[in-house]
Amino acid sequence: MNILLIYPEFPDTFWSFNHAVSFIGKKAAFPPLGLLTVAALLPEKWSKKLVDTNVERLSDTDLLWADMVFMGGMTVQRESACRIIDRCKALPVPIVCGGPLFTAEPEQFGTADHLVLDEAELTLPLFLSDLEKGQAKKIYRAGEFSDLSETPVPLWHLLKVNRYAALSIQFSRGCPFNCDFCNVTALFGHKPRLKTPGQIIGELDRIYDMGWRSSIFFVDDNFIGNKRFLKDHLLPALIQWRKEKKGCVFFTECSINLADDPDLLSLMVKAGFDSVFIGIESPDETALSECHKIQNKNRDLLESVAIIHRSGLQVMGGFIVGFDSDPPSIFQRQIDFIQNSGIVMAMVGMLQAPPGTRLFDRLQRQSRVVRPFTGDNVDGTTNILPRMGMEALSKGYQRIMKQIYSPANYYRRVRTQLRALTPPEVFQPLDFQRFLSFFRASLRLGILGKERFCYWQLILWTLLRKPRLISVAVTLSIYGYHYRKICERYIYIRSKDGQ
Template sequence: MNVLLIYPEFPDTFWSFKHALKFVRKKASFPPLGLLTVAAMLPTEWAKRLVDLNVTPLKEKDLAWADYAFISGMIVQRKSACQIIARCKKAGVKIVAGGPLFTSEYEQFADVDHFVLNEAEVTLPPFLEDLSREKARRVYMTTEFADIRKTPVPLWELADLNRYISMSIQYSRGCPYHCEFCNVTALFGHRPRTKTAAQITAELDRFYSLGWRGSIFFVDDNLIGNKTSIKTGLLPELIRWQQEHVAMSFHTEVSINLADDVPLMQMMVEAGFETVFVGIETPDEDGLAECGKKQNKNRDLIEDVRRIQRAGLQVQGGFVVGFDSDTPSIFQRQIEFIQKSGIVTAMIGLLQAPPGTRLYERLRKENRLLGQISGDNVDGTTNIIPSMNIDTLQEGYKNILRCVYSPEHYYQRIKTFFREYKPKKTDAPLDVRRLLVLFRSIFYLGILGKERVYYWKLFVWTYFHHPRLFPLAMSLAICGYHFRKVCELHVFSRKKCDS
C-alpha cells in the first residue's frame, strides 16, 4: 500500500509568518504534527510519503504513486484542502480525511471516501481493521478520549526538517477551563490528559538524532492545565534532558494564572521555555464574565504579564472584540492595554463562534449565526450577528490593528517589553546564520522599509541599553514586518490610527 500524507497550504495569516520566512530562508513555520503522528500509527509495511504544500507542490507523479491520500488540516486550510480533494478525485486516488477541519465539517466534503474523525488513536485502528477486510465504512467517529500515553513518536523522518522554523510536540490534550467561544474542550475534553515525561524525552531524542537544534513549540492549548503533572513529571525531565544535550528553546500556551506560581515559572525557564502565549481576550470585566473566562477575572492583568516577563518569559497575547457587553470604548481600551503591557505579539480578532462551542449553541438559539467561520483569527470576519453595529465593530477592529502594528506603536512595545524582561540566559552569539538574517533585516527594514526610522532607533537603543537582547530585537522587528503585511490585507485603509 502506498500512502501519500498531504498537508494543505496555509493562507497568508497571522501565524503563517510567510513574510518573515524570507529573512531566515525557510518555507514554513511548523511541520504537520498530526499527520506525522498518524503516519506512525499506520502499518509499518506500508510505503509512506509526506507532501506538505507549505514547503513543496503536490505533483502529478505523487498522485500516480499513491493508492490512498491521507489529508488533515485546520479550518483555515479549508480552501487548499478542497483543491487537494479535487485533484485526488480526478487522479482516482482514494481519500481518507481527519483532523479539526473534517471533524467539524465532514458533511461538506462529498468527495472524501473515508473520514477518520476525532482522535485518531481511537478511530484509526477500527478503520484500518475494516480496510484490511475491504469493509471500510465512510465515517469513523467517537466520543471517547484517547489515552495519549500510548501515542507513538511521530515519523519525523518523512519531513525535511530544514525547511521549517520550528518543530512541534504535544504533551497534553484538554483544558480545565470552559471559555464560551473556545472549542478545545469540545474536541479534547475538560480534563487534561498527558503523555509521560519519557514519551516527551523520546520525541526530543528523535529530533536530536535527526540533527534538529532549533526551537520546539509545545502545541498544548494550556500546558499548565495539570500543574502537578508538569511540576513533578515533565519539567524535571526536561531540565535533565537539556543538561545532557545542546539546549533547545521551547515555546507554548498557558493560562494567565501562571503569574501566580513563581516556582513554576522558574522551572519552566530552567527547562528552556522562552515564550508563552496567553489568552487575555479583553481588559473588560463584563466581557470576561460573559465568555466564562473566570481565570482572568478580578486580576491586574498588566501586572500579571509583567510578572511573567520578569520571570524570563516573553508573553504573546490573544485578544477579542465583539462581545455583547462591548461598547465603542473597548477599542481604545484594547490599544492602551496592549501598549502598556509590552505584549509585542498581540493577536486581535473579532469574536467568532466555532461549531461545538457553548457560544455557537447560544447564538444558534438566538438566530444570530451567519455561517462558517474562516479559521483566520485576524481577517476581520465573523460568523455571528454582534450586538454592536457591525460597521462600528469592524472599523473599531481595523483601528486596533492600524495602531498596534503601526511602526511607531510596535517598536515602542518592544522597548516596553525589554524594560521588564529578565531573561535567565544570554542569547547565542551572532553566528554566520544570524549575521545573514541581520543583514537582510538591515536591507529590507532599515533601508527599504517604511519603518526604517523606528528600526534604527530600536537598533541603537537596544545595542546600548540591552545588548544581550539585540538578536531578539532584530527577530521581533522581522516578525513586526510580517504582522504589518498581514494586517494590510485586512485593514484596507492606510489612514493613521485614531489613538
C-alpha cells in the first residue's frame, strides 16, 4: 500500500514560533514525532510519504498517490484537520485519524473513515490486522497503557529535517501529579512509563547520524516523573553520549520540584539540557489548592525559579488566570511575579477546561462549559464561564499581556534572567544560519523594530556583563518579537474592540 501521513497546520500561536523561526531560516519549530512513530509501526513493505502542512503544501497529487491517509494532531490543529478530512472524502481517499485531538472528542469526527485512538502501539496493530482481513472497524480504543520499551525508533528519513528549528524525542509518558485542568493523566496515566537508556541513545544516534547538531526537545509532559531512574540510568547515559557527540542541546518540560534536587539539576546540565518549561500557574496558594497543583504549594516559588536559573537552566513558565478563587488583585500579582522571577518566556492563559479532565466534568455539571476547547492557551479566549465574570477576566488578562510583553518589561526580564543564569556547559555550534540570525535580529529588531533601543541596550549590557550568554540574549530577543506578534494578533486587537 501507499501510505500518506499528514500533519495538520498549527495556527499562529505562542508555541508555533512562526515569527521566530524565520530568523534562522526554518519553516516550523518542531516535527510531527507522533506520526513518525506511527510510520515505524506500519508494515515495512508499505511505501510511506510524510506531508507536514506546516512546512509544505498538501497537493491533490499527494492524496491521489495514497491508498490510505493517516493523520494525527492536537486540539489546536482542529481547523486544519477538518479541512484535510474534507479533502480526503471529496477525492475520495480513506483516512485514518488518531492522536490527542481525536482521542479526546471522537464523536466530533464522524466523517473520518477510521479512528485509531489512545496509544498507537496498542490500537494500530488491531486496526492493521482487521484491515488485512477486510474487516476494519470505525473506532479502536485501548483499555490499558503501552509498554514504551517496545516503541520503535521514529522513521526520521521521512522528514525534511532542515526545515525545523528543533527535533523531538520522547523518553516517558504519564505524570505522577493530578492537576485539575490537565488532560495528560487522562491520556497517559499517573505512573510514568519509560523507554530504556538504550532506546534513547539509539534514537539520538539516528538523529546525530543525519547530521543534526542543534536543539532536541524531550517532549515528556514531566521529564522528572521518575527522578531515581533519571539520576541512576538515563542522565549518566546522556553524559557519556555527549563525550563523543558534540553540538546538540536538550530542553524539556518538568515540575517545579526539580528545584529541590541539586544532584538532578547538576546532572541535567552536564547532560546538555539548557532550559525547562514549568507550570507555575499562580502565585496564589488558594488557586494552587483549587487546581490540585500540590507540587507548587508551600514553597517560595520565586526562590525555586532562582535555584533553577543558577544551575544553568532557563525557566519557561506557564501561568493561568480565571480560577474561581482568583481575587481582583491576581492580575497585578501575576505581573509582579513574572517580572521579579525573570521568566522571559511566560505563557499566560485564561483557565480552560479540556475534555477528559476533572475540571471539564465539574464545570459541565455546573453548565459552565459554553464553547469548544480550542487548545490554544494564549488566544485570549476560554471555553468556560469564569466566576469573576468574562469582562473582568478579559480585561485583566489583556492587562497582563500588555505589561509583560511591552518591550521595556520584556527586555528587563531578559536581563534579570541573565544575571542569575550560569552559562551553560554545552553551546550550540555557530553555523551559517545562526550567524545570519544575529544580522537579521540586528536589522528587524535593532533598526526597524519599535524595540530597537531596548534591543541594543540588552546587547551592550550582555557583552559587558555576561558575554558568554550573548547568543542567549539574541535568541530571547527574537522570541520576544514572536510573542509581541501573537499579542498584536489576539490580545491587543480585542482590547481595542472592547472585548
